[in-house]
Amino acid sequence: MSSDHFDLDDDEEPPALVSTEIPLDLEDLQLSKAPITIVTGYLGAGKTTLLNYILTEQHSKKIAVILNEFGNSSDIEKSLTVQKDGQQVEEWLELANGCICCSVKDMGVAAIEKLMERRGKFDYILLETTGLADPGNIAPMFWLDEALKSTIFLDGIVTLVDAANIIRTLEDQEAFSRDDEAGVGMTTAHLQISHADVVVINKADLVTREEIEVVKQRIAGMNGLARIIVTEKGKVDNLEEWLLDLKAYETVGELKTPIKTQLDETISTVSLELPELDEEMLDSLDAWIRSLLWEAEVPSPPKGLGDRVPGDSSKQPILDIHRLKGRAITKTGNALLIQGVRETFEIFDAPDQNSAIKAGGKLVLIGRGLRDVDVNESLKWFLSRGRAE
């Protein structure tokens, strides 16, 4: 995005702090936090085109768009403020419809909060990552546990894919594989799709309807939780439905059973039924999830079930859970939601108890290596273990 007008207002002294007698209402603070949506997608998928469309459309929303260089976590930790010759650098483009656009490098959560404080309140923040970013590294930073301390909260991840090139990108292991700890077979595009709450299949004008269907099936087979929309030039008509207010980390949505076609060799989605849990089983569930996310191990009984391919120890599957969502109902009638991204997970009371109880217990896992292990059997065994012993 280019601009011919930047507002560089940085040497002003901040106003002196004045003490107030008015008690802060924590709930109000929570409500006034600004949602941040991470917009990701492979090089050239159309991220900037989509954000340009949002910023120039007539709507009544105050949106702050941050374009930055979030690439990997080490860059982010390295620098929490933007410095140039000892001065903080901010470049803001103010738009006629009340939106702003800011281009920055190497920023962390604290720096974004600080920028937002200085610019005043925005209804939404959209953060465009670089085409090579792994959203799994970025999301946990915004999904803060001590939520009240932050003025922003992670609303969701939107991943754009280029309809004409995505299949090739997913299949061209040699050209696109990441040679880091993500492992062979995993491309950046895999990581971006597996973490998505919404997938925007862009550049629909460049392919046939049949080709769009193939892309849709492939994506739905990988990430059974993401909602999918098809666009040209990033034109998403209903912003609130598809990009803003996703609440992807506060609620778990429908948790629909993923389609059976496993077209992708690397990433898949598994859906597990959860029985009603007593306290001991709830602890077991927590331990089972920790084993999967922290140890990359599918617990199995001494013999029988396996987290390895029988007879060939060289073929132990690499388990790597990227995203996890679930709903657990306790025997005492309490509904809990489960949210996870990479190693971070949380189990908390469902805001809407009635509809959660009605929908029933379920756990959905998205990640690598899930095709090679029987997570369903493992979970069943693990939950019943305490009672059997």
Ligand SMILES: Nc1nc2c(ncn2[C@@H]2O[C@H](COP(=O)(O)OP(=O)(O)OP(=O)(O)O)[C@@H](O)[C@H]2O)c(=O)[nH]1
């Ligand atoms: N034909 C066609 N071209 C598109 C569409 N959307 C975007 N483009 C073009 O694709 C190119 C890349 O779009 P960008 O919006 O810059 O993509 P990006 O994801 O921001 O790219 P990077 O920042 O390099 O990762 C540009 O030339 C766009 O004009 C579309 O729906 N159809």
